[in-house]
Amino acid sequence: MSEHEPDELGSALRVLAADASVPPTLSGGQIRRRGEARGRRRRALVATAAVVVLGTGAAVGVPWVMDGSKEDRRPVAIDPSIPSSAPVFVYAPPRIDIRTKVLTLRPAGEKARSFRLTMSDDVTAGKAKVAFKNPKMKLPALLSTPPETAYEVEVSWAVNLSLPNGEALYLVADHVSGIRMHPSVLRMPAADAKWVYDRLKVGDTVTLQ
Missing domain, CATH: 2.40.440.10 (L,D-transpeptidase catalytic domain-like)
Incomplete structure (x- = not known):
């Protein structure tokens, strides 16, 4: 994960907390515009959090998938208890x-x-x-x-x-x-x-x- 990603997430959370603490002293139109702005910031926050989660998952999950693909390429062991389909000619x-x-x-x-x-x-x-x-x-x-x-x-x-x-x-x-x-x-x-x-x-x- 990038070192800037936690700062962006924290900043977005602090902005939301500050908005919630401001008393409603504005007019109705201003409050509506303020709410639309908060909605845009909330959506930006969700998008930022999604990017952070995806980035973390990629860093951890991709090597696991690659290791799994390597595991699939390993030769299958032959079980000696399973009889071969080739004919056996007895003396x-x-x-x-x-x-x-x-x-x-x-x-x-x-x-x-x-x-x-x-x-x-x-x-x-x-x-x-x-x-x-x-x-x-x-x-x-x-x-x-x-x-x-x-x-x-x-x-x-x-x-x-x-x-x-x-x-x-x-x-x-x-x-x-x-x-x-x-x-x-x-x-x-x-x-x-x-x-x-x-x-x-x-x-x-x-x-x-």
Whole structure:
């Protein structure tokens, strides 16, 4: 508030008090004019008081409003007890459909994916364990012309699936063209094989059905 505003208010109040104390010794017209003058001063007093009140309110209220606007701009805290609307993908055991020759895998937190396999019709149903993984290894292949002599071919992203009867299957990247792999080798495109290799863990159970 300005230092002159209290003086103006006090002066107006003193003028009104002085007017009230003067005895009515004037004529009727003079009294009427005096009353009109008092009315104008009274209105000026009210206006002055309003200015003082508004000035005081602005000095106090505006920072409060500004602080309130700052408060509204603060980031809203995330309540961990409120569930997210995003879907949650729960882990599902991998399985191989030996009839359609499709591997399906759904890791925790990811969507399920299915991969077409190049595999022998002689693979039987059962449950296999992931025994080990190797980014590079040699596996048996067969010559396409008799006699079917076995030899080894280097493959990538190999996942060993151990069967209860002691036999093993291998999930590998199919990047060798024109070669007949051993029936124990299940092949898929290299990008798919890498994805499966990264997500299958030693000890996982893969169901063949």
